[in-house]
Amino acid sequence: MSIASNLSVIRGRIARAANRARRSPNDIVLMAVCKTQPASKILEAYNAGQYLFGENRVQEFAEKFRALANLHAAEFHMIGHLQSNKAAKAVEIFHAVDSVDSARLAHRLNDAAKSLSKTVDVLIEINIGGEGAKSGSAPDSPELEAIFSGAPNWPHLRIRGLMTVPPFTEDPEGARPYFRELRELRERLVTRKAQAVTLDILSMGMSHDFEVAIEEGSTCVRIGTAIFGERMHP
Ligand SMILES: *Cc1c(COP(=O)(O)O)cnc(C)c1O
Numbered sequence: 001m002s003i004a005s006n007l008s009v010i011r012g013r014i015a016r017a018a019n020r021a022r023r024s025p026n027d028i029v030l031m032a033v034c035k036t037q038p039a040s041k042i043l044e045a046y047n048a049g050q051y052l053f054g055e056n057r058v059q060e061f062a063e064k065f066r067a068l069a070n071l072h073a074a075e076f077h078m079i080g081h082l083q084s085n086k087a088a089k090a091v092e093i094f095h096a097v098d099s100v101d102s103a104r105l106a107h108r109l110n111d112a113a114k115s116l117s118k119t120v121d122v123l124i125e126i127n128i129g130g131e132g133a134k135s136g137s138a139p140d141s142p143e144l145e146a147i148f149s150g151a152p153n154w155p156h157l158r159i160r161g162l163m164t165v166p167p168f169t170e171d172p173e174g175a176r177p178y179f180r181e182l183r184e185l186r187e188r189l190v191t192r193k194a195q196a197v198t199l200d201i202l203s204m205g206m207s208h209d210f211e212v213a214i215e216e217g218s219t220c221v222r223i224g225t226a227i228f229g230e231r232m233h234p
Helices: 003-020 039-047 058-068 084-093 103-115 142-153 172-191 210-215
Strands: 029-033 052-055 075-078 096-100 120-126 157-164 201-203 220-223
Touching: 003 029, 003 039, 003 210, 039 058, 052 058, 058 075, 058 084, 084 103, 096 103, 096 157, 103 120, 103 142, 103 157, 120 142, 142 157, 157 172, 172 201, 172 210, 201 220, 210 220
Parallel strands: 029 052, 029 220, 052 075, 075 096, 096 120, 120 157, 157 201
Antiparallel strands: none
16 A cells, blocks of 8 residues: 555545544644655655654664655654753654653753744653653653743743553554543643643654644644555664
């Protein structure tokens, strides 16, 4: 199957999942996760009308960046773990950072955005399953608290929502309670009156579980292998 036909299959599945959940398919954006994929495949997706992309490593994207510079409608988001010392480079090459997991990183991103006279959209990554090996702030943790209480100090960041990668389960239904938890966490955060944040975006759902994520309120699904096939290297 070509990338174009994979994209159209995925778009159809997104629309059907949205309809089942009585949601508008227009409220869900598809992010094509192109980590490890060569620029030629990204171009193929772009030519099939896919404009939102996710990458998980600063260095890898920095290497592809030039080859993609003429894709004017494309938007690339950083979705992988970001070390504070790469914050400046990330702000330079990405349109948004969807994996902010500490106040320290947010502070660095704000400084970098300020020096480039930019405002950067960010999502806060939540380690919803509390897994040791995964990045993200724990729900209701002091770190998460520090991010939201620090937000007024970072005028160059726009906190747009939450992102999560739940624990892997063979059966996509296994992810449902985690997706629901992220949605509930979002509700708790926005109802706290003091917060000057809206958190419109819930980025959750990948190739094997995105339909369940949509049923639980996802507004952005991040799909890699179901669009591009197996990754080129781990
Ligand atoms: C790789 C990756 C994805 C896409 O995973 P697939 O299973 O290939 O769809 C989504 N989100 C993040 C954060 C990733 O690292």
